[in-house]
Amino acid sequence: MSAAFYQNEVKFFVAVDCIILGFNNKELNVLLHKRKFEPLKGEWSLMGGFVKSGENINEAASHVLTECTGIDNLFMEQVGAYGDVTRDLGERVISIAYYALVNINDFNIDLLEQYDAKWTKLSDLPELIFDHKQMLHDTLSRLKRKAATRPVGFNLLPEKFTLPQLQTLYEAIYQSPLDKRNFRKKLHAMDILEKLNEKDKKSSKRGAFYYMFNKEKYDRLLDDGFYFSL
Amino acid sequence: MSAAFYQNEVKFFVAVDCIILGFNNKELNVLLHKRKFEPLKGEWSLMGGFVKSGENINEAASHVLTECTGIDNLFMEQVGAYGDVTRDLGERVISIAYYALVNINDFNIDLLEQYDAKWTKLSDLPELIFDHKQMLHDTLSRLKRKAATRPVGFNLLPEKFTLPQLQTLYEAIYQSPLDKRNFRKKLHAMDILEKLNEKDKKSSKRGAFYYMFNKEKYDRLLDDGFYFSL
DNA sequence: CCAAAAGTGTTCGAACTACACCCATGT
DNA sequence: ACATGGGTGTAGTTCGAACACTTTTGG
Numbered sequence: 001m002s003a004a005f006y007q008n009e010v011k012f013f014v015a016v017d018c019i020i021l022g023f024n025n026k027e028l029n030v031l032l033h034k035r036k037f038e039p040l041k042g043e044w045s046l047m048g049g050f051v052k053s054g055e056n057i058n059e060a061a062s063h064v065l066t067e068c069t070g071i072d073n074l075f076m077e078q079v080g081a082y083g084d085v086t087r088d089l090g091e092r093v094i095s096i097a098y099y100a101l102v103n104i105n106d107f108n109i110d111l112l113e114q115y116d117a118k119w120t121k122l123s124d125l126p127e128l129i130f131d132h133k134q135m136l137h138d139t140l141s142r143l144k145r146k147a148a149t150r151p152v153g154f155n156l157l158p159e160k161f162t163l164p165q166l167q168t169l170y171e172a173i174y175q176s177p178l179d180k181r182n183f184r185k186k187l188h189a190m191d192i193l194e195k196l197n198e199k200d201k202k203s204s205k206r207g208a209f210y211y212m213f214n215k216e217k218y219d220r221l222l223d224d225g226f227y228f229s230l
Numbered sequence: 231m232s233a234a235f236y237q238n239e240v241k242f243f244v245a246v247d248c249i250i251l252g253f254n255n256k257e258l259n260v261l262l263h264k265r266k267f268e269p270l271k272g273e274w275s276l277m278g279g280f281v282k283s284g285e286n287i288n289e290a291a292s293h294v295l296t297e298c299t300g301i302d303n304l305f306m307e308q309v310g311a312y313g314d315v316t317r318d319l320g321e322r323v324i325s326i327a328y329y330a331l332v333n334i335n336d337f338n339i340d341l342l343e344q345y346d347a348k349w350t351k352l353s354d355l356p357e358l359i360f361d362h363k364q365m366l367h368d369t370l371s372r373l374k375r376k377a378a379t380r381p382v383g384f385n386l387l388p389e390k391f392t393l394p395q396l397q398t399l400y401e402a403i404y405q406s407p408l409d410k411r412n413f414r415k416k417l418h419a420m421d422i423l424e425k426l427n428e429k430d431k432k433s434s435k436r437g438a439f440y441y442m443f444n445k446e447k448y449d450r451l452l453d454d455g456f457y458f459s460l
Numbered sequence: 461c462c463a464a465a466a467g468t469g470t471t472c473g474a475a476c477t478a479c480a481c482c483c484a485t486g487t
Numbered sequence: 488a489c490a491t492g493g494g495t496g497t498a499g500t501t502c503g504a505a506c507a508c509t510t511t512t513g514g
Contacts (some may be wrong), residue, residue, distance in 0.1 A: 006320060008323055181479085181495070209494095
């Protein structure tokens with residue numbers, strides 16, 4: 001135990017809440033679950049947990065993410081701290097929100113039952129506990145900005161994806177339709193995708209070519225002052 | 231006292247650290263002070279304080295800002311939470327960083343002595359304790375983005391300012407020179423400044439006209455889908 | 461009269477927008 | 488053969504970047 005430097009100060013519970021986003025059926029979905037303890041047991045909630053002693057806050061979020069998705073090393077970013085005195089109806093808890101982007105195919109579906117969880121379309125949200133709706137809202141603004149300037153969207157797709165898929169994803173993120181030809185022109189100009197000799201025929205008879213994000217190429221371009229923009 | 235819902239969880243000290251920025255001598259300055267208690271007593275530190283019981287985290291930051299500047303209702307925004315286990319060399323403290331923008335003329339200069347504080351040019355930073363340099367760095371990236379898309383820069387200037395002053399400010403924020411004619415063209419096009427019939431003659435013989443930011447006009451334009459951009 | 465900062469427009473190229481038709485194939 | 492979604496290019500416009508000279512006035 002370290003020396004007690006700050007004896008006169010008070011301590012707080014600190015939690016992390018995770019906004020876990022996936023992409024399915026042309027829409028962003030968020031992983032919600034029914035809260036397992038009081039207060040508000042049974043109400044819809046983001047995935048979260050208390051920060052433990054000796055655990056830094058990013059680790060705390062990582063742990064929640066791994067537990068709730070079955071995936072390690074998800075893309076994740078801090079949204080911010082939420083500290084209204086009465087935000088938690090139980091005791092005072094300061095919460096730090098993180099969002100994560102998951103390829104919904106990698107998600108371990110058995111965990112839904114275990115956590116009483118559900119992937120929920122953003123267009124079909126139930127009431128959420130505490131300030132979780134605010135956290136989600138803040139996340140979505142952040143994601144809009146981020147996805148426009150960094151290649152984070154690919155985290156929401158399988159490794160191999162088609163251009164129509166990618167466009168639908170961006171339309172979901174921006175909540176507005178994009179012009180097909182302009183969208184593809186931009187992508188082609190950036191030259192960060194590998195076109196595969198393989199087609200996805202699930203959503204059309206003609207089939208759409210698969211592409212992969214080439215991270216090595218992207219990193220090389222970055223060094224030359226290139227900026228991602230979509 | 232509320233019911234003890236979360237008995238099995240541990241609690242943490244939570245602090246706020248404030249990155250207080252001013253603009254002086256064509257440079258951004260940050261208000262630093264010599265830490266008044268152990269550990270690292272006497273080292274350069276951001277302004278900060280512990281969150282108190284019953285105080286929400288924004289309030290905690292506001293209090294620090296008011297105490298350290300003598301100004302109420304500063305422009306302020308959360309940067310994020312910093313929670314490495316060993317970030318504080320004393321005990322474990324989770325800190326939430328906020329940045330604030332102050333018109334350095336409004337600043338109560340007597341407080342410098344009281345807090346053993348100093349306005350420090352960013353180009354001339356000493357070593358800072360803990361992760362305070364990281365906080366400052368994160369703040370500056372955030373400010374760059376924010377200042378480009380929202381009229382927050384005016385918070386760093388007196389109510390009446392000249393265009394050369396404003397340009398120098400933006401050059402300091404972006405850390406890169408701007409073209410005078412293009413800068414002024416943009417501002418003129420946005421039509422959110424009031425030109426006064428009064429000149430500042432402090433920095434030239436000819437004198438430069440004073441302008442004021444017209445917040446009402448800006449807000450009206452926002453409703454019409456206008457976006458600030460500099 | 462001269463040094464020092466304020467003020468002012470135009471041109472060029474890049475990037476964005478809008479827009480319509482043919483292609484491939486499973487049924 | 489036809490319905491369905493995949494794929495492609497161009498023209499017009501807007502926006503940002505580059506750029507040089509005149510004005511004012513205190514010393």
